[in-house]
Amino acid sequence: QSVLTQPPSASGTPGQRVTISCSGSSSNIGSNYVYWYQQLPGTAPKLLIYRNNQRPSGVPDRFSGSKSGTSASLAISGLRSEDEADYYCAAWDDSLSAVVFGGGTKLTVL
Amino acid sequence: EVQLVESGGGLVQPGGSLRLSCAASGFTFSSYSMNWVRQAPGKGLEWVSYISSSSSTIYYADSVKGRFTISRDNAKNSLYLQMNSLRDEDTAVYYCARGHGDYVLLDYWGQGTLVTVSS
Numbered sequence: 001q002s003v004l005t006q007p008p009s010a011s012g013t014p015g016q017r018v019t020i021s022c023s024g025s026s027s028n029i030g031s032n033y034v035y036w037y038q039q040l041p042g043t044a045p046k047l048l049i050y051r052n053n054q055r056p057s058g059v060p061d062r063f064s065g066s067k068s069g070t071s072a073s074l075a076i077s078g079l080r081s082e083d084e085a086d087y088y089c090a091a092w093d094d095s096l097s098a099v100v101f102g103g104g105t106k107l108t109v110l
Numbered sequence: 111e112v113q114l115v116e117s118g119g120g121l122v123q124p125g126g127s128l129r130l131s132c133a134a135s136g137f138t139f140s141s142y143s144m145n146w147v148r149q150a151p152g153k154g155l156e157w158v159s160y161i162s163s164s165s166s167t168i169y170y171a172d173s174v175k176g177r178f179t180i181s182r183d184n185a186k187n188s189l190y191l192q193m194n195s196l197r198d199e200d201t202a203v204y205y206c207a208r209g210h211g212d213y214v215l216l217d218y219w220g221q222g223t224l225v226t227v228s229s
Binding site for chain 2: 032101
């Protein structure tokens with residue numbers, strides 16, 4: 001059981017907007033930044049969003065992050081077939097002194 | 111170009127030991143923290159361990175504390191993970207990842223090395 005809770009799956013059609021939620025607690029999301037990673041099939045994870053809503057260079061602005069209280073969300077607008085991947089949220093947990101990941105959300109583009 | 115190349119994975123019996131290495135290139139290794147993150151077959155990501163640039167700060171996941179040891183050699187641009195008392199549940203692809211400022215900001219990842227613990 002992961003410390004951060006994500007839905008196991010999400011789906012959308014091309015062009016649609018989808019959101020993926022990530023729920024935590026006061027010791028992780030509630031007091032620290034949230035990060036999102038994208039893992040395309042058969043590849044290593046890639047940093048997608050850092051410090052709640054910042055995009056690394058090269059990440060399209062179709063991807064956006066937000067945080068409120070002990071929850072966070074990743075939004076993908078203008079969905080494309082190449083967005084089909086696993087998405088993980090992550091945060092530092094002050095109680096555990098550890099990085100904690102969500103269980104991951106498998107995004108399917110229909 | 112930043113490159114991280116893991117090695118040392120393989121098949122090991124329960125209770126055995128293995129040492130993973132991660133060779134870094136394309137950046138000033140001694141200026142960055144490093145991490146190990148693993149992924150069991152068909153499962154999600156699990157952070158394993160963090161080491162600061164100077165090795166002064168180290169953290170471990172509870173699941174590996176007391177069994178795994180992270181270390182680095184800045185002169186050799188290398189990161190290591192010594193894994194002892196291995197269990198079936200340690201079977202996973204192990205990734206090394208570069209940290210950038212924040213503990214959770216992992217901006218470059220290697221391709222991973224598979225560790226299989228089985229009798």
